[in-house]
Every structure is written in structure tokens, then in C-alpha cells.
Amino acid sequence: MDSPEIIIIEDNYHDVEMISDALHELRINKKVCVLRDGVEATKYFFxxxxxxxLNINALPKLILLDLKLPKISGLEVLKALKINKETRSLPxxxxxxxxxxxxxxxxxNLGANxxxxxxxxxxxxxxxxxxxINYWIGMNATAQ
Amino acid sequence: MKNPLPKKNKHILFAALTIFFSASAFIIIRGYFIYQNQKKDIINAAGQQLTAIAELKVWEINNWRNERIGDASVIYKNNEFASDVMQYFSNPSSPGVKNNILSLLSAIQKSYQYKSVLLLDTNKKIRLALGDYHIDYGTIHSRAINEAVEKYDIVINDFHINERNSDIHLSLIIPIVIIQKSGVKHIGTVMIIMDPHMCLCPTIKLWPVPSDTGEALLVQREGNDVVFLNELRHIKNMPLMMKYPLTELSLPAVKAVLGWQGVVYGTDYRKKNVLAAVKAVPDTAWFLVAKVDTEEIYAPIAMRFWIIVFFIIINILVLGVIVAYIWRYQQMKYYREQYELEDKRVFLYARSLIEASLDPLVTISPAGKITDVNESTELITGRSRKELIGSNFSNYFTQPEKADEGYKLMFEKGIVRDYPLSIRNASGQVTEVLYNASLYKNEAGEVQGIFAAARDITELRRIEKELKTAHNELELRVKERTNELQRANEALQSEITERKEVEKLIELRTRLLEVTNKELESFSYSVSHDLRAPLRAIDGYTRMILRDQIDKLTDDAKRKFDLIRSNTQIMGKLIDDLLTLSRLGRLELNMSTLDMESLVNDIWMELQIINPDRKINLKIKNIPPGWGDRTLIKQVYSNLLSNAVKYTKFIDQAYVETGGCTEDGENIYYVKDNGVGFDMEYYDKLYGVFQRLHSADDYEGTGVGLAIVQRIIHRHSGRVWANGKIDKGATFYFMLPQKD
Incomplete structure (x- = not known):
């Protein structure tokens, strides 16, 4: 299974590094994909x-979304994700x-989890x- | 002027209407009585006619009876016939005798068309018979036969029903006797049976005058009933011998049998109102009723009624015309009187106006002679009316020629206006006048003379002069005043221009300030955000180094890395406070009444949780409820109380007091402590952003707390102030306006 389980939509490099470091420290071996702005994020999904x-089976298990993004704001990306039938249920x-x-x-209001x-x-x-991670992925994992 | 007369006018109208209506009423009543009399006459005449008819009928019936008895006389007391009968009874087979008897009886029957003629013996048995008969007639008429024999006279038997064939008939019973020396001997009876419809009824039926409803009835009493004997005019195929009970008193027939005589009203067998004459038929049980429908009697009365109504209407119309004519005449007379009065009044009014005029008025004949003057003319000329009238009008002017000229001009133009002349008084005094004159004409348009009015202008001239002086003076003053005003106006104009420029400047500044404020807000917002990112990174990387390189670091390096991290947190706190401050300018206030005491208690509880090692005595004095945004005022108390806690941390017996009061619609609150206090010299720096009066090493904090307090209170249109002394504690006040 090559499709990423965690999508991080974040433009600040330092934040990306800190999140990645935290995942590493937590020993989480999930595939992670980083999208650097709103356009990139929208194009990834739609x-x-x-x-x-993308294939419905390739949808991630969790999306971490920053609001202050270049080009298209995080709220716009959130709106697009929550309007679409296939992506609506993604956390x-x-x-x-x-x-x-x-x-x-x-x-x-737009449906952020x-x-x-x-x-x-x-x-x-x-x-x-x-x-x-514990809440959104760990819980899902135990449920499966 | 309005006529003052309607009152009298109303009287006239009222009188006319009264006459009209009372006369009309008289006519109608009179008409009614005439009608009633005529009706009575007609009914009387009808009654008389009916009585006459009834009498006639009774006479006819009597006549008929007498005739019948006359017929019977041929047999009655006929000795020859009696001996024949006797012979026949003793020897019936003797043909001669039988033939004699038969031929006589048959002659009687034929000549009067009797129904039947019977010969009975003393046993009432029929021995010979002619015509239609019944075998038991002898027994049926037994009572009548006995009566006839007893009386030895002819008996007419009443109407009765032949029980065999339900026929009605009358019978004539003639006793046959032989007179002997020993007395009268009864040997038999002859009975003549008659059909009343053939013999009697036609007589009754006949009505002697033309009538649609006239009818004569022959009735008799039978027990409690009245029986109609003859055929009725208005019922075809009437049942034989119709009966009505005596209780039906409205029937004239009932009245007749009960003994009434003469003319009666009633309802006949058809339930129609009738007038009837009733009469008993002498020597019989019969009564005669002659009746006519009242409707027929009243027919001519109805006609009379309409004729009378017609005459009443004609009379009333004529009366109306006469009354209207009289009324009109009276009115005209009245108006004429009024008109004459008014005329006189108008004349007097006009005359008094002429006399009342202050201007001398004259009328002049076409020949130039004065014909009329008023009192003013007498005064101005100093001559009497008598003297003036008839004299030449030009005599009284200083320039008679000029007066004549004006007079001629008058006839050329028809009118003269403001013609200047001077009148010379009898005493020589001259009065300046202006003349206005016009021609006056009669109805035919012929010139009758001139009407002239003079106006004394001596006074006018004097006033004119005065006015001119006054006017000149006024003009001068107006000029002066206008100049003054002009100067003042110029000054005002320049002031207005100046003020406008200032206003413009203020507006510009206000707008600039608004823009700046907005920019400042968005600036501080984005700065706060953007400042956090690098700080986060610094802390994050430092943490990574401390985690990954812990073995390689010296203790001093570790300590310094820790200091980097704690300073990062301080920086973060500063940014947070800055954010709060910038947010305050943008927040909408959510105003409500606040229970300050519970607010203080809540915060104090939180502070005790945060500082579990501190034992501070808090005293809450009377705190009035406030009007403000709950969250923000809570922030104010939170900042002030946490300051009080903070600045008493080196005091043994820390004491914090809070309270408030209300003054002139303002609520004032305070928070007092016995902490380190402050130097009033630096009071102006107390509320500055990032301003601190104590070292951050001793008292942690960013120096934004009081700035936030001030900002919040200012947003509530309130005030903040403070009192303090180094090491003697501090008191912080804030005021909130009450709800308006």
C-alpha cells in the first residue's frame, strides 16, 4: 500500500519538520505526504x-490543515473537502x-473535525x- | 340685507294650509254622509221591493189554492156525483154509473193536468183511479182524509214525499157526502194528486223584476228543520225537500219559520250575503222568502261611491286652486309692503351716507345750477343749503373759468378725476380741493346732471411736506446702516471660510486616524501571528537538540538552552498580550447588568487555584452591580486582582480589598492592596503598553495588564486612575457609566 495515510497541508517548513520529528519520536511508520499550499492541496484531491x-482506496486517514496558506486559504481547502461526497468523511x-x-x-461551520x-x-x-495521532488513527486502527 | 319676514310668511302659509285641510276634511265627511244616505235609500228601496214581491207571491199562492179549491168544488157538494158514487159502490158492475164518474174525473184531471185522480171508499180503499198513483195512497193520507171528513170540507194536504217513488206531491182531498134527513153521510173520498213542480212552483219561481239573483222560496218547518219546498234557482238537480237545522240562524228561511216578519239580512244556502223579505202564507204551514244577493243591491251603491269620490276630488282640487291663489295674493301683498319699506330705508340710508360724507358733495344740473348739497358743502362754502341750491356752481371758486372748464370736460369725458380748484368761503377763506365728478343718468340713460365730490387737501399737502422731510432723513440713515452691515458681513464671510477650512482639516484627520487605527490593528494582528512562528521553531529545535544531543552537551550549554526555551515562552506571553490588546479595539461589546460581587468571587477562586501556596486575606466590601461586557469586565478584575496578588508576594500578611460606590450616575470600583505600591512620580507610565515600574526578575509579567484594563474601561466610556506609595500598597480605581 503506497498511498499516504497522513496528509499535512502546511507551508511553514519548520512546522513540517517539527511534526515529522514528533511522528518519528512517536515511532509512527505511516506514509506521510506534505502539501505546501492551497492549490497543491486542491489539485491533490480534485x-x-x-x-x-485519486482512487477512492488511496484516500488518507487524516488531514492536518493549516489555515494561513499561500494562494488558496486553508478554509477554502476545508470547504472543498467537506463539500465533496467522497472526501466529506475524511477527518x-x-x-x-x-x-x-x-x-x-x-x-x-465548514465541518472541521x-x-x-x-x-x-x-x-x-x-x-x-x-x-x-492517537485519537484519529489509533482509534480507527483499533476499530478495524 | 336679508329679509326679516319669513315669520309672517309662515303664518300666511299656515293659515292657507289650515283652511285647505279643514275644508277638504269637511268635503270628505260630507261626501261620506251623502254616500251613507244614498246607501240607506237604496237598501230601503230594495227591502220595499222584496216585501212587495213576497206579498205578491203570497197572494199568488193564495190565489192558486183558491183555484184548486174551486176545481174541487165541481165534485164537492155535487149531489149528482155523490149519488153516482153511491150507486157505483153498491153495484160496481153498472157501466153507466162508472162511465159517468170516470168522465168527470178525467175531465178534471186533463183540464188541470193533475197527476192522478182517485176515488176512495169509506174504508180508504181505491175504487177508481186515473193517472199515476200508489195503491196505499188511502192509508198514507188517512189523517188528511179523516180531517176532511170531520170538517166536511176540502183539505189541501201539504207537500209530502211519496215514499214509494220519492216524489213530492200535494194532494187535494175532497169528501163525498150525501145529505139526508138524519144528517150528512160520508160515502167516499176523491183524492187529487198534484205535482208541485208542474203546478205551484212555476208561480213561485217567477220573479217580477229583472234580477240576477232574485229568488222566492217556499219553506215550512218540520220538527227541528226547515224544509225547502220548491226548486232552488241556484242549485241544479237539487235533492228533494232540502233540509237545514233551525240552528242555522243566518238562513232567512230559518228566520221565516221562527216567526220573523219583514226585511232581514242573512246568509243563504250558498253562504252568500242576502237581503230577504219573509212572510207567512196564511191558512198554511208555509212561509215565503223573497231574497236578493246584497251584492246585487250594492252594485249601484258602488257606482254611487265612485261618483261621490270623483266629486270630492274635484271639490278638493278647486279648493286647492282657490287657497293657493289667495295665498299667493297675500304673499305678493306682503312682499310689496316689505319692498316699499326697504325702498324707503334704502333711500334714507343713501341720504344719510351723503350727509355723513366729510367730503363736500354736490349735484349740478346740465345747466350748471346746483341741485343738491350735503352738510360738508355748507361748511366749506359757509353758505346755507337754501342759498346754494339753484345758484351757479362756479360762483364759489377763486377761478370760476377753470371751474367751468372742468364742467365742460365732464361732458366730454363723462368723468373727471382729481381736478384741482380752490373754494372761497363766504368769509373769504380759501380751501384747496381736488374734484372728482361723474355724470349721473336716469333709467333711460339720459344725463340728469353731474355728481361732484370735493376733497379738502390742505392737510394732505402739509403731511406730504412732513413725509418728504422724514423720508430724506430715513434714506440717510438706511445708507449708513447698509454700510455698517456690509462691513460686518464681509467679516463674517471670512470667518466662515476659515471655519470651513478647519472643519475640512478635522475631517481629514479623523479619516486618517481611522485608517491608521485599522492599519494598526491588522498590523498588530499579523505581527503577533508571524512572530509566533519563528518562536515556535526556536523552541522546537532547541527541544530537538536537548533530546538528541543530551550526551554531548555540557551542563552550562544545557542551562543556556533551557534559558532560550524559557525566554521563548516569555516572548510568547508578550505576543499573546499584544494580541489581546489589539483584539480589544475590534470586539463588539455585549452589554448586560453584571453582578460584580460574584464576578470577583469567581476570579478569586481561580487565583487561589493558580497560587495554592499564597494565603491572602480578601475583603469584599459593598460592590454595586455594573453595566458592561461580562467577559471584558471579568478580564479587568482578573488583571487587577492578579496584580494585587503578584505585588504582595513578599508581604507577610497580604491583604486585598475590593468595593465600590455609585455617584452621579457613575459606578466607581476599586481594588486595594498592601503590596509594594508604586512611585506616583511615574504614574503616567502606569498604563503604558510594556511599561513596568518593577523589575521583571522580582515580579513576572509583560507590562500589558494595566494597558488592557485601561483599554477595556475606555471602550465602556469609563475612566481609570490609581493611588500608590512605595511599600505602602496601591489602589486602582475604575469607573463605569450606568445604563442610560
């Missing part, structure tokens, strides 16, 4: 006609530096990643 761009965790309640409300503010403290950061 073709120009709005249909699914999308918003992982952002914004603590604005307006962002929080918009995300939940979780909204987490990136903490400054690196220990906390690690703990967040651990909890996200």
Missing part, C-alpha cells in the same frame, strides 16, 4: 472538473497559529501531535 483525482484537523474566534467558528492552536511550547507541541 481534478479540474471538481471530481475526485480534517485544523492545526493553526490563529487563536481568533472567527477562524475557529468558520472552521467548525477538530481545531487546535499550535502551542509555543515544544513539549506541548509534541503532546498535541501525539494526541491527534
Amino acid at each position: 481534478n479540474s472538473a471538481g471530481g475526485l483525482n 480534517v484537523v485544523i492545526f493553526t497559529s490563529s487563536d481568533e474566534s472567527s477562524d475557529r467558528i468558520s472552521s467548525y 477538530s481545531y487546535l492552536v499550535k502551542p509555543l511550547d515544544a513539549d506541548e507541541y509534541f503532546a498535541y501531535i501525539r494526541d491527534i
